[in-house]
Amino acid sequence: MYSYYGKLSTEVYDFTKPVGYSLHGDIEYYLERLKEVEGKILEAGVGSGRFLIPLLENDFEVDGIDYSPAMLASCRKRCEERNLITNLHEGVLSDFSLESRYDAIVIPTGSFGLIEQRDEAKNALQCFYEHLNVGGRVLIDLVFPTDWTTGKVSTNAYEISPVEGITLENHSVEIDWINQWTLSYLKYEKWRKGKLVETELQKLVLRWYGVTEFQLLLEEIGFTDVTYSADYTYQKQPSKTSSILTFEGTRSKK
Secondary structure (H helix, E strand, C coil), rough: CCEECCHHHHHHHHHCCCCCCCCCHHHHHHHHCCCCCCEEEECCCCCCCCHHHHHHHCCCCCCEEEECCHHHHHHHHHHHCCCCCEEEEECCCCCCCCCCCCEEEEEEHHHHHCCHHHHHHHHHHHHHHCCEEEEEEEEEECCCCCCCCCCCEEEEEEECCCCCEEEEEEEEEEEECCEEEEEEEEEEEEECEEEEEEEEEEEEEEEECCCCHHHHHHHCCEEEEEEEEECCCCCCCCCCCCCHHHEECCCCCC
């Protein structure tokens, strides 16, 4: 019944978040945190390359993995347009196996919250651990629903070309404080010369974790030297208004 980051979702994402568009300063923060990395990096949930391409342009060697064929197709096209070389893989984060091993695995700006089930999230962390070299680090952003309003409906219109546009209607349906997720429905409609030509309906579940909860989860997997930083300031302690935390952990054992 639902799409998952399909064609229209990708078009809107590419239009509103072009290559190099920094969300709250995430690109600048990660470039600083990764500056000592000499080996390969994996971006998990690579999407259409907003974040990956700036890393490539700063001479990092970066692969990407994502579940959405539409997003990956856009990412490939954008890399080809810039003559950038990367390896892109289609797969789910909770169960993937790649030949390469990495010095860093990154998943910025809340994409980890798209993993709906807690056991699948734990499996994803295990996959990350197994794909890291000893001494390699994982960097994961968590986003908290600090601005959530149940029942809120918002509509935006995007003029993709002189004759085409896409409207996006976002319904904020439910927040579950006990199980720590929000539920939204996103309806994309594409219009051409005033006529509706294509639609997509996306069910969007976003999960969050408590600070101590996620730290313990990383340590349970085997990560050491776990730290967290609020609002893209390294080791800044979170406050009641903090909406983004970046966790880091190291694989210290074979």
